Amino acid sequence: MPTDIQIIEVGPRxxxxxxxxxxxxxxxxxxxxxLVDSGVARIEVVSFAHPKYVPQLADAEAVMARxxxxxxxxxxxxxxxxxGWLRALDTAVDEVNVPLxxxxxxxxxxxxxxxxxxxxxxxxxxxxxxxxxxxxxATIGTAWGCPFEGEVPIDRLVExxxxxxxxGIDELAIADTIGVADPWSVT
Numbered sequence: 635m636p637t638d639i640q641i642i643e644v645g646p647r648x649x650x651x652x653x654x655x656x657x658x659x660x661x662x663x664x665x666x667x668x669l670v671d672s673g674v675a676r677i678e679v680v681s682f683a684h685p686k687y688v689p690q691l692a693d694a695e696a697v698m699a700r701x702x703x704x705x706x707x708x709x710x711x712x713x714x715x716x717x718g719w720l721r722a723l724d725t726a727v728d729e730v731n732v733p734l735x736x737x738x739x740x741x742x743x744x745x746x747x748x749x750x751x752x753x754x755x756x757x758x759x760x761x762x763x764x765x766x767x768x769x770x771x772a773t774i775g776t777a778w779g780c781p782f783e784g785e786v787p788i789d790r791l792v793e794x795x796x797x798x799x800x801x802g803i804d805e806l807a808i809a810d811t812i813g814v815a816d817p818w819s820v821t
Contacts, residue, residue: 642807643669644678647691647712651681656690662697670707678710678731682718698725710771714745719759723766729804730763731771732756735811736791737780744775749794757801769804779814 646666650657657665666679679701685692694711701709703726711727713719722730734752735741741749760770776783777791791808798806 640676641674642676642678642710643674645669647678647681651688651690653690659693659696659700662693663700663702666697666709667702670704675706676708676710676729678712680725680727681712681714682721683712683714684717695721695725698727701726713759715755716758719762723762723768727768729769729771730759731773731807732759733773733775733809734794734798735776735780736774736786736794737776737783739782740776740780740811743782750797753794753797753801756798756803760802760804764802770802771805771807772798772801772803773807773809774798775809775811777808777815778810778819779812781812785814 646662646669650662666677669677680694680697681688681691682694683691698709698711703709708728709726710729710731711722711725713722713730713732719730732755734749734756735744736749738748741747741752745752756770756772763770774791774794776786779785795806795808
């Protein structure tokens with residue numbers, strides 16, 4: 635069992651994307667600076683999702699252009715698809731995180747494609763990212779449950795994880811999107 639853990643702070647992205655009030659770019663940069671000052675070394679700072687769907691994070695390029703990058707801190711951008719990847723590539727992100735979902739229904743509603751197609755997108759992004767020295771994390775959401783399908787079979791999660799491992803990603807994360815996991819189901 636590992637003796638250490640690594641925390642990836644996602645507040646500047648996940649924490650702000652559904653807020654009714656959109657923070658200014660300056661306020662986002664202040665938040666990020668405070669997180670770095672607190673000792674956080676990996677921060678998901680922006681999303682390159684279409685601004686129509688996530689208007690609170692429409693300033694991703696501006697945030698990345700003005701961020702006070704510090705040594706030993708990795709600044710992560712969320713990319714949903716190839717277009718998002720190309721936007722991220724034009725910035726100074728250190729890593730990208732590509733989400734997909736073990737539930738095909740959820741993946742279709744969130745990504746507009748079945749999970750297997752999104753795995754292919756992850757593979758293409760990973761190949762290109764590695765050419766540019768950028769590492770890729772793939773996050774499998776709805777790993778334990780889906781609001782549309784209910785419990786997700788463990789075989790589905792394992793199958794998706796195996797396909798992602800074969801895609802060349804640098805890191806795999808598993809997410810309990812709707813908060814139904816407990817210690818017994820995680821182990």
